[in-house]
Amino acid sequence: MKNVRALIIDDSSVMRKIVERSLRQAGLDLSEVKEASNGAEALALLANSPVELILCDINMPVMDGLEFVQRLKGVANAKGVPVVMITTEGGETHVVQALSAGARGYIRKPFTPDQVREHVLPLVEGSK
């Protein structure tokens, strides 16, 4: 998988770096990694910078991950871009809410590179 532009959204800069490292360990060749610390920042960034993959936390200040996924439907640049939630909120209700809102995958923290490979790679391959 080559030249993938990814957007990682998490209010923890440490977690954003861990997610990026996990994507690379999973075999993704990332040409560019953009970072945002909440959903609102991510939406502003996406308006001018298209990506092929979005990884998003749920619990964040300003705009949480569920609202971000819902609002993403109105962003022309993001049509068909897969969103995978990476979060500590592991309850079934959150999973259903995220998938109903438009997320394509859901990974619970703590997560292994194998889980990232299993949940993310097929989505990127399918959207290219």
Add this chain to the structure above:
Amino acid sequence: MSTMPEVSAEKWLPLLEHSTHEVFDIMLRSKLEASKPESMTGVEFTAMVGLAGIVCGVLSIRCCHKSATQIASAMLGLPPKDAGEHAWDAMGELANMVAGNFKNKIDGMSDKCLLSVPTVITGADYSFKSLTDSTPIEIWFRFHGEPLHIALEVHS
């Protein structure tokens, strides 16, 4: 109607211990050593995450500056000398993951109990008092030879 799960130190302590080991194994690729209760003088980092819903309380992780730097180093795969600036964030995220992993292991709690954004306090000269009314569930570990204390305090 949602009912609060029975707060049982006997049942919850091993789950909290297991949740903590899992986070260290998976996200830090590090092992924790079991330890005994000990005085935590000179604690420099306290990371806290609130729980709200059918269970209300706070989970806290306390350790010294050296341990917090080692935790950031292990999480990020950086040498300790380059990891110090990330210690705050790493401690907050550690508390978040331990609390989330723990609540996801309790029947009926994962959906009905939300976590707060983590808070991290630093400094050696302070005391920490949660206004909960139950005896905390506490675990002591050693990480890189230094004490690490985890406590879950719950409102009944």
